[in-house]
Amino acid sequence: MTDPFLILDLLLAGAVIALAIATLTARDLFAAIVLFIVLGLLSALAWVRLSAPDVALAEAAIGTGVTGALLLKTLHHLRYVAGTLGEQAAHGVTPVTPVPMSVIWANAAFCGLITLGLAIAFLDAPLGGPGFDALVADAMPASGVDHGVTAVLLNFRSYDTLMEVVVLLAAVIAVWQIERGLSEAPAPDLSVIWQGFARLTLPAIVVVGTYLLWKGSEAPGGAFQGGAVLAAVGILLLLSRLYVPHPSHRALARWGFVLGTGVFAGVALLVTGGGRVTFEYPPEHAKTLILLIEGLVTVSIAVTLAALFHGREPVALRAKEAGHDA
Amino acid sequence: MLDLMAASLVVFGAVFFIAGTVGLLRFPDIYCRLHALTKADGLGLALVALGMALKAESFGEVFRIVLIWFFVALASATCGHLIAAYARQADREGKA
Amino acid sequence: MTTFFGIIVVILLVSILTGLIRVHRGPRPADRMMAAQLVGSAAVAILLILSRAMDMPALLDVAVVFALLAAVAVVGFVVLASRKVS
Numbered sequence: 001m002t003d004p005f006l007i008l009d010l011l012l013a014g015a016v017i018a019l020a021i022a023t024l025t026a027r028d029l030f031a032a033i034v035l036f037i038v039l040g041l042l043s044a045l046a047w048v049r050l051s052a053p054d055v056a057l058a059e060a061a062i063g064t065g066v067t068g069a070l071l072l073k074t075l076h077h078l079r080y081v082a083g084t085l086g087e088q089a090a091h092g093v094t095p096v097t098p099v100p101m102s103v104i105w106a107n108a109a110f111c112g113l114i115t116l117g118l119a120i121a122f123l124d125a126p127l128g129g130p131g132f133d134a135l136v137a138d139a140m141p142a143s144g145v146d147h148g149v150t151a152v153l154l155n156f157r158s159y160d161t162l163m164e165v166v167v168l169l170a171a172v173i174a175v176w177q178i179e180r181g182l183s184e185a186p187a188p189d190l191s192v193i194w195q196g197f198a199r200l201t202l203p204a205i206v207v208v209g210t211y212l213l214w215k216g217s218e219a220p221g222g223a224f225q226g227g228a229v230l231a232a233v234g235i236l237l238l239l240s241r242l243y244v245p246h247p248s249h250r251a252l253a254r255w256g257f258v259l260g261t262g263v264f265a266g267v268a269l270l271v272t273g274g275g276r277v278t279f280e281y282p283p284e285h286a287k288t289l290i291l292l293i294e295g296l297v298t299v300s301i302a303v304t305l306a307a308l309f310h311g312r313e314p315v316a317l318r319a320k321e322a323g324h325d326a
Numbered sequence: 327m328l329d330l331m332a333a334s335l336v337v338f339g340a341v342f343f344i345a346g347t348v349g350l351l352r353f354p355d356i357y358c359r360l361h362a363l364t365k366a367d368g369l370g371l372a373l374v375a376l377g378m379a380l381k382a383e384s385f386g387e388v389f390r391i392v393l394i395w396f397f398v399a400l401a402s403a404t405c406g407h408l409i410a411a412y413a414r415q416a417d418r419e420g421k422a
Numbered sequence: 423m424t425t426f427f428g429i430i431v432v433i434l435l436v437s438i439l440t441g442l443i444r445v446h447r448g449p450r451p452a453d454r455m456m457a458a459q460l461v462g463s464a465a466v467a468i469l470l471i472l473s474r475a476m477d478m479p480a481l482l483d484v485a486v487v488f489a490l491l492a493a494v495a496v497v498g499f500v501v502l503a504s505r506k507v508s
Contacts, residue, residue, distance in 0.1 A: 003425075003428065042461075336427075351443055
């Protein structure tokens, strides 16, 4: 009899590809978003089957929580700008202004270039090589942590990880440049059932986010996973209007955005000297430094993702400006 | 014996998930589908979780399985309520 | 036992993939969203089974994250769909 896990893997791989195609070709944008959320769920399962629980955790936190909410918010904003917010889907197509063909082709060209690059890199890579497992295992004692993935991300190739944090920072700076203003949305009427749910779930999400960060030094988990889970709290608070961004909160938010990047880069530069290069943590302090960086990067990721969801700099606009931008 | 109990609980759980899918596809309107869905969520996952808890190897695993079941049940009930309330509101406003 | 778990996981996966027809058909956005919710719960069940079958307790953490964040997309959908301003 065939191994059911082989069938499972084939089914999962086929489903992920089919869902990707379905997401891109869906005529209804709302259906495309739902398909994308499902794609995230199944990719997490695929990562599990590849024995990569770290990536599965990140995909679970970002794919199910943050990305879905971000895309729904984007669709809402597109429909608001297009003036089709009140209209329901006719013929199963959510009405928005069509994207210019030039933008579609430019995007397709960029995606094609990236795919081409990946294909070349894949073909150049040695097949069935030993990988880096042995190298990582040899260097583990000097890393300061007990989990290989965290050692690689926060010590052996921390420059890459710093750049990933910078990408988020750049994204939120761009969003704050593009959109400004205060949201006038009224608090949604979500009834007492929602309140009971929020009272139990929001604290639990905070605990789990912190737990994932803490556990990262010895098991799957870490800053990105913890930060994305914590960002979900921010998204739920923003959606239910339990927290309303105010212009006076901007200074604090800015500190939150740069905290992780700043401390990460600062530590990397401060350990330089005495025969060490940048990013080379002294082994006796490595664990403390990594936990410090991870903790602050978690805060930054959570604040940044929540701010990206809010999607605008909360600043009171003068009447003249407010006319075209609500 | 424990294996058999765990296996039968998991099978029953899977049956409820299949029933949920059938309901989601075959039921005529949104409220009926919601009913099918929340049954599958609630009971299907509860049975699978119970079955897997019997096979757990440490107290920590049992604790996490209970936590998972509790929060899925909570989320599923809340989401069911929110979707139903939203659909009813939309019906009242005469939308498609 | 592992083979048995494998078969159950395949059955659950086939079941949720079939449920995705509802995402395609709609007709209302809420119908599509419900299908995603079913996939989420079934994914949690699959993770519970896989954590035992693959002997990876860390998968329970993935399932905890799924369970806690399952509501975010639905709450986002319901709140945004009934909102009239940006």
